Structure formats: structure tokens, C-alpha cells
Amino acid sequence: MRTKRLWLDRDPAAYKQWTELLKASDLVPDDQVDYTLGIYAEEALVATGSIYHNILKCIAIDPTYQNENLLTQVVQELRVQLLESGFTHYFLYTKPAVCHLFQSLGFSEIIRTEDIAFMEQGGPDFNEYLKEITASKRNTLKNAAIVMNANPFTNGHLYLITQAAKKNETVYIFVVSEERSLFDTATRFRLVQEGVRHLTNVVVLPTREYIVSSATFPSYFLKDQAQEAVARVQATLDAVLFKKKIAPVLSITTRYVGEEPLSPVTDIYNQAMKKEFSSDLHLTILPRKKLGQEVISASRVRALLNEQAYEAIRSLVPETTFIEIMKQKKE
Known part of the structure; x- marks a missing residue:
């Protein structure tokens, strides 16, 4: 496995892989991002996560690699980026069905709709x-x-x-x-x-x-x-x-x-x-x-x-x- 930053606006091939992984995870590709991380198994993009301002979003893991603890790795890498940018309070968009996974990583749910859940970590909180x-x-x-x-x-x-x-x-x-x-x-x-x-x-x-x-x-x-x-x-x-x-x-x-x-x-x-x-x-x-x-x-x-x-x-x-x-x- 190798980890690297994805430059979605500069690398069409990476953008295509990123879009396909998000769609396969039933997520809308939202390229309003400041930073995107990718984890590769050889040449295949198997995990990704992005940051916009102090928001974590577009986090997706290839189902084949769900047992590789990649979610924790993606979130931890994004936290490092947030801390380097001076953020100690941050938010997360995810699907309601996987809220429990992020709760295990320390996030608290604020609200959810049919399409999306909104969570946070740090303070001052909601x-x-x-x-x-x-x-x-x-x-x-x-x-x-x-x-x-x-x-x-x-x-x-x-x-x-x-x-x-x-x-x-x-x-x-x-x-x-x-x-x-x-x-x-x-x-x-x-x-x-x-x-x-x-x-x-x-x-x-x-x-x-x-x-x-x-x-x-x-x-x-x-x-x-x-x-x-x-x-x-x-x-x-x-x-x-x-x-x-x-x-x-x-x-x-x-x-x-x-x-x-x-x-x-x-x-x-x-x-x-x-x-x-x-x-x-x-x-x-x-x-x-x-x-x-x-x-x-x-x-x-x-x-x-x-x-x-x-x-x-x-x-x-x-x-x-x-x-x-x-x-x-x-x-």
C-alpha cells in the first residue's frame, strides 16, 4: 500500500479513479476540496478522503479492502493535515449507515438526513x-x-x-x-x-x-x-x-x-x-x-x-x- 496526495485539478487519471471510487461507494463526487488523500494497492485507488476548510468529506474505501483498517488510516492522515492548518475543531460528512464507524473514531453526530450525516470532533462543539x-x-x-x-x-x-x-x-x-x-x-x-x-x-x-x-x-x-x-x-x-x-x-x-x-x-x-x-x-x-x-x-x-x-x-x-x-x- 502506498499513500499520496491527489491533485484532482491537475491529474485527470487520478480524478477519474477518485470519481469511480466515490460512485462505487454511493457518494456524490464533490470536488470542492482543498486537499485529497489517496491510498493505492499497486495502481488501484482503494481508499480516499478529502478536506475542505475544516470539513472531512468524500471518504471512501473499496469494499474489497474494508478489513484493512484503511478508514482509520485515512482519517488519521486527514487529522494531521487539519492540525497543521491550525484546526482543532472539525466536521465530517458521511452516509448515515456508517456513522457508527466514525463514532468509534471519536466523532459525535449532530444531525442526519436521508442522504447524509453531519458529525464533529473537537470544540467548542454544538x-x-x-x-x-x-x-x-x-x-x-x-x-x-x-x-x-x-x-x-x-x-x-x-x-x-x-x-x-x-x-x-x-x-x-x-x-x-x-x-x-x-x-x-x-x-x-x-x-x-x-x-x-x-x-x-x-x-x-x-x-x-x-x-x-x-x-x-x-x-x-x-x-x-x-x-x-x-x-x-x-x-x-x-x-x-x-x-x-x-x-x-x-x-x-x-x-x-x-x-x-x-x-x-x-x-x-x-x-x-x-x-x-x-x-x-x-x-x-x-x-x-x-x-x-x-x-x-x-x-x-x-x-x-x-x-x-x-x-x-x-x-x-x-x-x-x-x-x-x-x-x-x-x-
């Missing part, structure tokens, strides 16, 4: 996240949630929150914690807090790595480059995790989203929520707020930023967001 958000829980019965990247916070976001706040006792706003946006996480979180300060029944919370993150829904950040089939699996996972594990601890009964005429991946996410949510968790889709004939969107604001069209931006965002934009302009 249970600690639940404790964090529960600390902000209000003793109300009619509660709603909105998840947003807010890159940056716009009048469109504010409109959605205001509509939810009119019809619910408490509205929990989950601001995406990923550092993959034009505005950093701390700034986005603060701008949402400042923008809703006048709404006393709104609570702003982080998502950490458990709602629309590189762990639960990496395709969200690829937008038009994402594979639709992969995006649907990830969107479903994210929706089920929210419904079964997050909404209950805050007694959330409604989740609000805006219509999505601009992003196919976000539309897939809305469809997944509509399908997965039940009578216990209602999905309310509101028309997007418009200025003139165009919807107000963060992407529109970012495009105007590139054009340095600051006066056009002023009418699209709350004053607190505009002040931040002008501050960053000076810097």
Missing part, C-alpha cells in the same frame, strides 16, 4: 453553541427567526425584520459567522445590532458553524459556481439541523425569508426549507423590498461600492450602515 444561544432566550411563545449574511445590512434586511417583529413576540436574527464576505463578521454583526436597536423584541445571535456555514452549507458561498445536486443535499442538511435542533431550544415557530429572484443557490435553500419544515416550524416568504423597479439587495450595494456610487448607496441602507461604509472609505 452543545456549547446551544447553551450560548439559549442564554439569550426570552420567555415568549410566538417567536420567529431570520438568518442573514448582511453583507452589508440593508433596508431590505431591515424591512424583513420589521415585518416579522410586527407579528411575533420575539424575533431572533442569526447573523452568519463566516469570514467570507466583504464586511467582516464583527462588523456585520454590529451593523445588524445597530440597525435594529429601535426594535425591542429583536435579539441578534451568531450562527457560529451551525447555520449557513462552510461546514453545513459550503455551496452557499459559491453561489453560481455550486453544483445544484450538491447544493440541494447541503441545503437540506442545514434546514433539518435548524428545524430539529436549533428552533426548539428557542421555541421558534416561524422562519422568515425574502423571495429570491437573484441567487439560484439561495432559491434552492428556500425550497429545501419549504420542503423540510413542518407544521411545527412555518416558513414565511415575503416579497423583497424594492426601490424603484429593483429589489434592495446587499449585492447591489456591493456593486455600487465598486463604482464608488456612495449617494446611490445612501437610499439602500440604514444610516448606521452608511456611516460605516463612509468610515471604511476614508480608511
Whole structure:
């Protein structure tokens, strides 16, 4: 047996072997990876595993070699790579039927769907996240949630929150914690807090790595480059995790989203929520707020930023967001 790194984007032969092994293991070849390991028996690829960010995925072992302890070897090699990259908390995608194998290697299951199981190792873990958000829980019965990247916070976001706040006792706003946006996480979180300060029944919370993150829904950040089939699996996972594990601890009964005429991946996410949510968790889709004939969107604001069209931006965002934009302009 020999072990080597596979350069999937440079080696067509290795890519073909990798794809065939994954399909034979009933896995979708997802080439959104930073690092891929292969184990060979002579010239045959008999085991593989990949890393994307702090996620282990696409782990497959040829059935002929299932008794060779190759799974442990693959996972251990991937752990070494993660530690070298500075990750001590990492996630795993796998098939539900083999969860027990990864539990024996120290992983804990967070959630599973019909297609995929989502597990983790290290910390701070999911249970600690639940404790964090529960600390902000209000003793109300009619509660709603909105998840947003807010890159940056716009009048469109504010409109959605205001509509939810009119019809619910408490509205929990989950601001995406990923550092993959034009505005950093701390700034986005603060701008949402400042923008809703006048709404006393709104609570702003982080998502950490458990709602629309590189762990639960990496395709969200690829937008038009994402594979639709992969995006649907990830969107479903994210929706089920929210419904079964997050909404209950805050007694959330409604989740609000805006219509999505601009992003196919976000539309897939809305469809997944509509399908997965039940009578216990209602999905309310509101028309997007418009200025003139165009919807107000963060992407529109970012495009105007590139054009340095600051006066056009002023009418699209709350004053607190505009002040931040002008501050960053000076810097």
C-alpha cells in the first residue's frame, strides 16, 4: 500500500479513479476540496478522503479492502493535515449507515438526513453553541427567526425584520459567522445590532458553524459556481439541523425569508426549507423590498461600492450602515 496526495485539478487519471471510487461507494463526487488523500494497492485507488476548510468529506474505501483498517488510516492522515492548518475543531460528512464507524473514531453526530450525516470532533462543539444561544432566550411563545449574511445590512434586511417583529413576540436574527464576505463578521454583526436597536423584541445571535456555514452549507458561498445536486443535499442538511435542533431550544415557530429572484443557490435553500419544515416550524416568504423597479439587495450595494456610487448607496441602507461604509472609505 502506498499513500499520496491527489491533485484532482491537475491529474485527470487520478480524478477519474477518485470519481469511480466515490460512485462505487454511493457518494456524490464533490470536488470542492482543498486537499485529497489517496491510498493505492499497486495502481488501484482503494481508499480516499478529502478536506475542505475544516470539513472531512468524500471518504471512501473499496469494499474489497474494508478489513484493512484503511478508514482509520485515512482519517488519521486527514487529522494531521487539519492540525497543521491550525484546526482543532472539525466536521465530517458521511452516509448515515456508517456513522457508527466514525463514532468509534471519536466523532459525535449532530444531525442526519436521508442522504447524509453531519458529525464533529473537537470544540467548542454544538452543545456549547446551544447553551450560548439559549442564554439569550426570552420567555415568549410566538417567536420567529431570520438568518442573514448582511453583507452589508440593508433596508431590505431591515424591512424583513420589521415585518416579522410586527407579528411575533420575539424575533431572533442569526447573523452568519463566516469570514467570507466583504464586511467582516464583527462588523456585520454590529451593523445588524445597530440597525435594529429601535426594535425591542429583536435579539441578534451568531450562527457560529451551525447555520449557513462552510461546514453545513459550503455551496452557499459559491453561489453560481455550486453544483445544484450538491447544493440541494447541503441545503437540506442545514434546514433539518435548524428545524430539529436549533428552533426548539428557542421555541421558534416561524422562519422568515425574502423571495429570491437573484441567487439560484439561495432559491434552492428556500425550497429545501419549504420542503423540510413542518407544521411545527412555518416558513414565511415575503416579497423583497424594492426601490424603484429593483429589489434592495446587499449585492447591489456591493456593486455600487465598486463604482464608488456612495449617494446611490445612501437610499439602500440604514444610516448606521452608511456611516460605516463612509468610515471604511476614508480608511
